[in-house]
Amino acid sequence: MVQAHDHTSSSLAASSMMLRAERSADASTTLGSPATCKAHGTDPLSDVLRTVKLTGALFFLVDASFPWGVEVPRAEAFSSVILPRAQHVVSYHIILKGVGWAKITGGASTWFEAGDVLVFPHGDPYSMLSEPDQPPEFDAEATIDWFRNMAAGRLPFVSKEGGGGEPQSEFVCGFLGCDMQPFNPVLSTLPRLLRVRRTRGGGDDLLSHLIDLTLAEARRPRLGGExxxxxxxxxxxxxxxxxxxxxxxxxxxxxxSGLRDPSIGKVLVMLHEQPAYPWSLNELARRACMSRAALAARFTHLVGHAPMQYLTLWRMQIAARLLADSPMKVAAVGREIGYESEAAFSRSFKKAVGLSPAAWRHNAMGSR
Structure with a gap:
């Protein structure tokens, strides 16, 4: 059975499993493709996922027989019953068998088949159906109650859906909590519905191994299995x-896309490796072997923010977590991300977040 769990302890456990490359003393020594793990340099993807506190909330299997349809309400409607302390809920579905259609409410239908992974990163309401024009029988309150019971461990790991006919479909459902405020660069730039084709075959298909291991744990319950x-x-x-x-x-x-780009990815590595360093556009451009104008234009085009704006937003995300999760004084938090003046840090934080550091901390403590 899948249950909701303590957000703080789960975040610490998740952090310990997120692999991060060792920080080097000088960001200019970072070499190689930013999208790969480095022996020397920060892994920005792990850095972001750790800082936004990615936390597993629910994981279960749907065994659906034709005709079938499931509908998931907007994440805000049920997040409080599966992971009360999470700012946001993202869901994904891994299609193990069969075919079907996925649709964000009000949007177009997307066909899927076995081997696909569907990700809904923005918390939109959506449906998954055996036929594109089939209206699901949807009861919002009953669905929220279902999530509540699944989170409480009152329902089996395998959820049976549909009318009992052929063909059958089978898919894994994962729901995770994370922070979106003040800044989550990974999720904020993803499409509303993401369809990824799984790697098939070969000894390096890590995703298949992870899925098999998770299903094996669910089918043979043991202590610590959840x-x-x-x-x-x-x-x-x-x-x-x-x-x-x-x-x-x-x-x-x-x-x-910015992370994968050789030049912009190198800049992202530098910013994540040393967020407190007094970076300037001149120095970033020099280390990336680009002109100021070329760096600013390409970084903004790919990432959606100018380099120095991105650095400020990322610093504020680090500060927001420190304010929420540590007893550090406001001035010490500011120094941790490169602000020598508490007043300057407070002004920047309020401009980016809309709240003073003290108010942010108060709200974060109040939600626990």
Whole structure:
């Protein structure tokens, strides 16, 4: 059975499983493709996912027989019953068998088949159906009650859906909590519905191994199994993001596209490796072997923010977590991200977040 769990302890457990390359003393020594793990340098994807506190909330299997249809309400409607302390809920579905259609409410239908992974990163209401024009029987309150019971462990790991006919479909469902405020560069630039084709065959198909391990844990309940399943559900999501990164079309924009770009990816590594360093556009351009104008234009085109604006937003995300999760004084938090003046840090934080550091901390403590 899948249960909701303590947000703080789960975040610490997730952090311990997120692999991060060792920081080097000088960001200029970072070499190689930013999309790969480095022996010397920060891994920005792990850095972001750790800082936004990616946390497994629910993981279960749907066994659906024709005709079938499931509808998921907007994440805000049920997030409080599966992971009360999460700012945001993202969901993914891994299609193990069969075909069907996915549709964000009010949008177009997207066909899927076995081997696909569907990700809904923005918390939109959506449906998954055996036929594109089939209206699901949807009761919002009953659905929220279902999530509540699944989170409380009152429902079996395998959820049976549909009318009992053929063909059958089978898919894994994962729901994770994370922070979106003040800044989540990974999720904020993803499409509203992301369809990723899984790697098939070969000994390096990590996603298949993770799924098999998670299902094995669910089908043979043992002590600690719930914690293992939820941690594995987080790793599955990370691997989906890595596979998406590898197949991104060249014309795509967004944070992951910037990470994959050799020049912009190098700049992102530098900013994440030393967020407190007094960076300037001149120095970033010099280290990236680009002109100021070329760096500013390409970084903004791919990432959606100018380099120095991105640095400020990322610093504020680090500060927001420190304010929420540590007893550090406001001035010490500011120094941690490069502000020698508490007043300057407070002004920047309020401008970016809309709240003073003290008010942010008060709200974060009040939500616990």
């Amino acid at each position: 914690t293992i399943r939820l941690r594995l559900s987080e790793l599955i999501f990370v691997e989906v993001m890595r596979q998406y990164l590898e197949i991104l079309p060249a014309h795509e924009t967004g944070w992951l």
